[in-house]
Amino acid sequence: SLMISDVEHFIKGANTMAKSGEKSGGHGKKSLKWKAATGELQEAPVAEHEATESGVQPPKMATFPPGFSIPEIKNKQWRHLMFTRWKQQQRKEKLAAKKKLKNEREALGDKAPPKPIPKTIDSHRVYDEAKVDPNDEEVAYDEATDEFASYFNRQTSPKILITTSDRPHGRTVRLCEQLSTVTPNSHVYYGRGLALKKIIPQCISRDFIFVNENHKTPNGLILSHLPNGPTTHFKMSSVRLHKEIKRRGKDPTEHIPEVMLNNFTTWLGHSVGCMAASLFPHNPKFIGRQVATFHNQQNYTFFRFQRYLFKSEKKVGIQELEPRFTLKLRSLQKGTFDSKYGEYEWVHKSWEMHTNRRKFYL
Known part of the structure; x- marks a missing residue:
């Protein structure tokens, strides 16, 4: 994992790139409304050709410290890349949770709790007094x-x-x-x-x-x-x-x-x-x-x-x-x-x- 000083250095470098490419659309017109949740993993790109002083190749994927905010990255390309990786991580976690729940239901068999009703507009329909009773x-x-x-x-x-x-x-x-x-x-x-x-x-x-x-x-x-x-x-x-x-x-x-x-x-x-x-x-x-x-x-x-x-x-x-x-x-x-x-x-x-x-x- 990266140290906090490395992350700050990465943000400064990305912001410098954003200032240099400001004319080419580095800044987005709309403010970003999403942030990384506390404790969630964020992946940071690391160049493959970079190596440490000891000659050991650094890992390709690294995690950011908790509470790191993606909107702090002002460079549009880097920000989009980080957001894409964050969405991929969210999708993997969601699929893993579904698979775990499915395995638990199969293990319980008939004793499994009933499936929750999905939250849709139709399921939360306002009661209408004009509703017809077919047995009336x-x-x-x-x-x-x-x-x-x-x-x-x-x-x-x-x-x-x-x-x-x-x-x-x-x-x-x-x-x-x-x-x-x-x-x-x-x-x-x-x-x-x-x-x-x-x-x-x-x-x-x-x-x-x-x-x-x-x-x-x-x-x-x-x-x-x-x-x-x-x-x-x-x-x-x-x-x-x-x-x-x-x-x-x-x-x-x-x-x-x-x-x-x-x-x-x-x-x-x-x-x-x-x-x-x-x-x-x-x-x-x-x-x-x-x-x-x-x-x-x-x-x-x-x-x-x-x-x-x-x-x-x-x-x-x-x-x-x-x-x-x-x-x-x-x-x-x-x-x-x-x-x-x-x-x-x-x-x-x-x-x-x-x-x-x-x-x-x-």
């Missing part, structure tokens, strides 16, 4: 009498019209075509100068999906249940088409997929989940092994269309198909689409809803 009689009654009851009872099969804004570009057109292959009983109609309010009377016997675009990129989605509503408006982002997905599977088949809804726990999320599930007939063909997933997390809804593969009796693989995108709810409106005189049940207000990051509405 009121919830069961609403499900049996709402607008989508005939779909879930398999009395009617959904019919969907997918339309776009005026003169859509290629990316929006391909997204609509892939949505039509995912949702059965769907038809694509490209907007040509017709306003959305004029399209609604022509598709009164169908539900419709309206895809909006901006700068040649899909950025919005309106889902409306006809003839009496409701209507939801989503912001669309992170759109990936079939060719843009890595390790994708083959094209979807005509089999009716299974539908999976995750984390729609509030009254608002329950309504949005029912609208999403009503796009698919509720008699899935398990032979096709296709699954449409709507996963809600932190007010974002992630859509994935996948196919599962049985590799063995215990292992199952997943292939992602087309397409994938992320939705964020902007509004829930009663009745059909009417941006001027419509009655809204819920509207996203960022100035009121983003005050607490641990409160979610779906």
Whole structure:
């Protein structure tokens, strides 16, 4: 290990190098906020060609005394090198602690204590009074009498019209075509100068999906249940088409997929989940092994269309198909689409809803 006088000499030399290279960016613009913890080991670079007076080569890696602060090194290159080595040492200690804990749990077997719950935003979610209890009689009654009851009872099969804004570009057109292959009983109609309010009377016997675009990129989605509503408006982002997905599977088949809804726990999320599930007939063909997933997390809804593969009796693989995108709810409106005189049940207000990051509405 180095002596304290050697460390001070090293710091003075590094600071001298920093002053000489001040014009070339030796000093950082931002102040460093991290320091080495007391008692932790820090590694100091030692030149290989340097030797002591006795001719013995000094060790390549040395440790600094406790309490040494990395920000005291003003030379940018040396400071970055020391910080990198400190992070490597922290990573090694963390892996060693994990390995030790794993060995202890294996040694204890069934007597091992339960694993601690990871500290995430979802696990520390603020309790919401609007959370739905699946065993509640009121919830069961609403499900049996709402607008989508005939779909879930398999009395009617959904019919969907997918339309776009005026003169859509290629990316929006391909997204609509892939949505039509995912949702059965769907038809694509490209907007040509017709306003959305004029399209609604022509598709009164169908539900419709309206895809909006901006700068040649899909950025919005309106889902409306006809003839009496409701209507939801989503912001669309992170759109990936079939060719843009890595390790994708083959094209979807005509089999009716299974539908999976995750984390729609509030009254608002329950309504949005029912609208999403009503796009698919509720008699899935398990032979096709296709699954449409709507996963809600932190007010974002992630859509994935996948196919599962049985590799063995215990292992199952997943292939992602087309397409994938992320939705964020902007509004829930009663009745059909009417941006001027419509009655809204819920509207996203960022100035009121983003005050607490641990409160979610779906």
